[in-house]
Amino acid sequence: MYKIVGSPRTRVMRIIWLLEELGLPYELEPAAPRSERILSLNPNGKVPVLLDGDAVLTDSVAICTYLADKHGQFTFPAGTIERAKQDSFTQFGVDELEGALWTSAKNTFANPEGHRVKEVKTVCAWEFAQGLKVLETRLGDGPYVMGEAFTIADIIIGHCSGWAVVTKFDLPSEGPLYEYFKRLRERPAFQAMMEKVKTAA
Missing domain, CATH: 3.40.30.10 (Glutaredoxin)
Known part of the structure; x- marks a missing residue:
């Protein structure tokens, strides 16, 4: 186990x-x-x-x-074009979405007080919003980032959307990304x- x-x-x-x-x-x-x-x-x-x-x-x-x-x-098999595209979405989630969230977190509570720059959180919110715009463009017709196949890339990106709620970063209230995040939250797992x-x- x-x-x-x-x-x-x-x-x-x-x-x-x-x-x-x-x-x-x-x-x-x-x-x-x-x-x-x-x-x-x-x-x-x-x-x-x-x-x-x-x-x-x-x-x-x-x-x-x-x-x-x-x-x-x-996941798609290693060495396939599909896996490369899947990994691209995973890395996008880590770099563009999680990067903004984690930098905000480090400057809110994770770093010692003397090593926090509270003003950077405004920049992080803007970076996260820019990442969402790119994600909406890349998402396509879905239902998931790799089309019909749910992959670990969706887990990474989906977790970032929940983290954003806690961080009070804006998420879309309608449209393709709203439906995508809602679809992820509705999964039984x-x-x-x-x-x-x-x-x-």
Whole structure:
């Protein structure tokens, strides 16, 4: 059985969501970033951590990629054009959406007080909005970023949309992106993930 170590209301959500999509059993061990438990597994103190037997895996994108590849679901095969396009969407989510969210978070609570620049949050909100414009253009006819196939790229981007709500960054209230994010939230595995997060919090 897989074990996820980390605070539930973090990027840990991505791993729970994917394991729910895969229908695989797992155990969740709550642990705060930079806690003694996390530092014993990951020197930079970040979550999530996935334990697979004796293997210790870190970084949510790497973990999602590993699980999807291992179980042959929610990803295209490595070395295909489709996989390259999927990876492009994943990297877009990390760079353009998560980048703005994480920079805002670091300057709100994650960094020590003397190393925060509150004014940068306005820039982050603007960058996130620009990213959404690009995503709407790239989305096409959907229903997912890779067309009919739901992939881990949707999990990364979908998680960023939820993070945006917490950060109070604007999300569309109508149109293709609104429908896309709504479609992701309606997936049974997403709803199961949210229940697990509420229970563990």
